[in-house]
Amino acid sequence: MSQSVATHEVRKNQIQDPFWSEYIRLVREVMVPYQWEALNDRIPGAEPSHAIHNFKIAAGLEQGEFYGMVFQDSDVAKWLEAAAYLIEEKRDPVLEKVVDGVIDIIVKAQREDGYLNTYFTLKEPGREWSNLAECHELYCAGHMIEAGTAYYKATGKRKLLDAVSRFADYIDTVFGQEPGKLKGYDGHQEIELALVKLYHATGNEKYLNLSRYFLDQRGEKPHYFEQEWEKRGRGLHFPQLSMVHDHQYSQSHLPVREQGKAEGHAVRLVYMCTAMADIAAETGDAGMLAACCELWDNIVNKRMYITGGIGSMEQGESFTADYDLPGDLAYAETCASVGLIFFAKRMLRLHQDSKYADVMERALYNTVISGMSLDGTKFFYVNPLEVYPEVLGKNKNYNHVKAERQGWFSCACCPPNVSRLLASLGQYVYTVQDASIYVQLYIGGQMEAVINGASVRIEQQSLYISEGKSRFIITPEQTSEFTLALRLPEWCDQAEVTVDGGNKTYFAGDKNGYIELTREWKPGEEVEISFSMPVQIMKSHPQVRQTFSKVALQRGPFVYCMEQVDNGKGLYQLQLPRKTEFMISEQMGSPGGVKVIRAIGQRMKPTEEWADELYRSDSLWSMEPAELKFIPYFTWANRGIGEMTVWIQEATDE
Structure with a gap:
């Protein structure tokens, strides 16, 4: 296996910011509790979820039938992941007790062989893995794996991690090139990036190889989705969508290394790209990296809204053609911008180029937080750039557009996706590579990392959004040489930098868009940066x-x-x-x-x-x-x- 990229994890980054701390508070005090109530069907007037009840029925704790979308389990998993990030940032015994209770239910719902999916357990037992194109089994598995790895990292508790590892082990016995195994892959990408996280959490290379298998298998001929469709008697779960025959919809029209244009369902595409970038970073796969770069360029330069929204068509929640970006008909699903941020973060691991952080910032500050109300209780699934309320509800072309946020959705993927991203926002502020600390987002807080074997602590005091300023207090455990690389945002043509009270220096950034300050840093030295901030x-x-x-x-x-x-x-x-x-x-x-x-x-x-x-x-x-x-x-x-x-x-x- 090829050499992986030499990046280092930030040990901790606790956010204390005039703007973002309020959002973290909303996630902790409003959104996660509100979504917990929604998952338990206790929000008057909101779409019922039944997601927790499904798990209780599957666990034998309650009576009833499965209710909801085929991917209903994923709402619980994303809620668990958001809760895990909050607990990691600040231990919360009350929330932790609720999470432990949910995990107990989930483990009781898991079959002895490791399989875990309430839809097929309750509604279609015996038909597991018969409709990968439409039924989201591997998608739900991926989200539960992400929850398990996040909660283990936050608490050290292994119960959910062990459960999802058993599930992944079982999946590995079902899929692969070996005789007797299914040659399939997921209709909605997610398992691939989750398996890389499971590999990081456990060190078991089997999970990394399984992720790579799912990517490598995609787009192979004869087309697997059509084969399984014939095998199950041509039945469809979503007859209104062409998930089986429209291969672009699920990015299975070509092998992933041959894909150069953003086609099909926008969320699926960026989740797939996230996993591709992970595999490229872990294995040095040059073909995978080249495809990531080409897909990135097509998305950002030809198919992205100015707000960082992606996916311009309601039908299939999809990309359409280069430069087709209608504002009033925009789909721009909140989840798609969350996925674009995932992709950007992985590309920063491969290339320290500010263009990736610029897009991450654009999507975060605009479409992602547009997806929730200022009080954290209502949500947009779709993020248009133009709204004319008089036609809504009358012209069916605008049926997906809303002029006000909703309390919940029958397909409720977006609210918990926003929660888990904002709860984990500290992971996106810095990137550490070799002897360099890259500031990707100017969000206040305290971070800790290891550079050249020694601990470094940085406190960032940010007035970025109001005044375009940030101040850094650098505290290595001992005097040491490393680089602090400050991103010059694309909207700024010049920055003023002062190092430890010295003279101001004016920068326009290097060829990769960073202001690199390399020196021997002493404990307590300060850096101040001020960006020009014109309209x-x-x-x-x-x-x-x-x-x-x-x-x-x-x-x-x-x-x-x-x-x-x-x-x-x-x-x-x-x-x-x-x-x-x-x-x-x-x-x-x-x-x-x-x-x-x-x-x-x-x-x-x-x-x-x-x-x-x-x-x-x-x-x-x-x-x-x-x-x-x-x-x-x-x-x-x-x-x-x-x-x-x-x-x-x-x-x-x-």
Whole structure:
């Protein structure tokens, strides 16, 4: 096996940040308890889950029938994973007791051979592994494995880790190239990245090899999903979707090393890419790495929204074509941006290039936290960039779009996905490689790592989102030489850096986008960095027809939007002049010092009242001054239902 990438894990990173600490508090005090109530069907008016009840029935503790989606188990697993990260960050005996109780139920529901899935145990016993294309067995297994590894790392308790290891051992007896084994793979990728985590937790290389098998098998001919479809009598679980015959949907149209365009279901694609990057890092697989780079470039440069959302079509929750990025029809599933962040983190392990952290930041500060309300109790599954409420519920093309967040979903993958990402956010702030500590995200807190065999502690005090500043206090256990590499964000053209009270130095970053400070660091030395933070007028590629001649505003990591509550109805009538001055101010209720932007624009209005005619040849338009207000995109839909748009027409008159 080839040499793996020499990266080192950050021992600990505890977040204390003016912006993100509130989100961590929401996850701990609101979201995880709320989602626990939802999983137990105790949220009035919300979609029932039945997920915990399914496990209790499978464990023989209660009577009843399976209820919910075929992947209902994964909601419990993701909740467990989020809880594990919270416990790792701060031990919580009450939460830990609840988690231990859930694990006891899960272990009772596990078969003696290691199999664990309440849908097939309760609803279709004897039909296990007969519909990999549609029925998410390996997907649910992967999420439970991630929960088991996270809880073991947080507490040292092995009960769930041992259970998922038995499950993985059983899966290894079912799948493979050996005679008598199934030559299949999962319809919804997830098991692959989870098996790499299980390998890290146990050191058992069998799990790494099984992950690689599932990736290698994908796209082989004859097509496995069609073979199993014929074998089971051509039955379908989701007849409205073409999971069996649309091979692009599940990225099984080609072997993974031959895939260069982001096709099919967006979440599946980025979960697969995450595992591919893991395998490339662990094994030095050059073909896997090349495919990761090509897929990354296609996603980010041709198929990603300015908010970091991916997946532009509701049908199949899928990518469509290069530069097809409609704002009003956008799907941009919250889970897909979470998966994009997973992919970005793995690419940073392979290449210390700030472009990966830039995308990670874009998706995190915009689409991911747009997926939850400011109070943490309501959620978006879909994240459009333009909303016109009058057509919602009337035009079926917009059936997936909501003008307000929901309490829960029948397909409730997004809320626990947001919870587990935010609960583990400390894992994304730094990357340690060789004798370098890379700052990927400017989020305040304390981290510990080992460099050259010695412990280093860094405290980051961040005013990043409000003032574009961060301060670092570096404390190695003894004077030692290493590099502190500070990412220069893509939205910033210059930064001022002061090292230990010396003169300010101005940087534009190196070729990989970092400001590298290499020196012998003494305990208690400080680094201060201040980023230029202008309002940027953003334009899209000329081939994005939906935003041609339009602009969007960005300041720091935030993309901005306009809402009806601030700007009146008819947002499509507003224009932003090419030369305008922006006024930055705070707004009551905005978290962490986030700013709003004001500007003087104009509104197109007819010069005379229209009667009942739908079309006229003699109407003229006039321009009236209009005060425009832009708010961070992630805060929209917290003040009632109304129009919203990210993109605004650019005025052509000088």
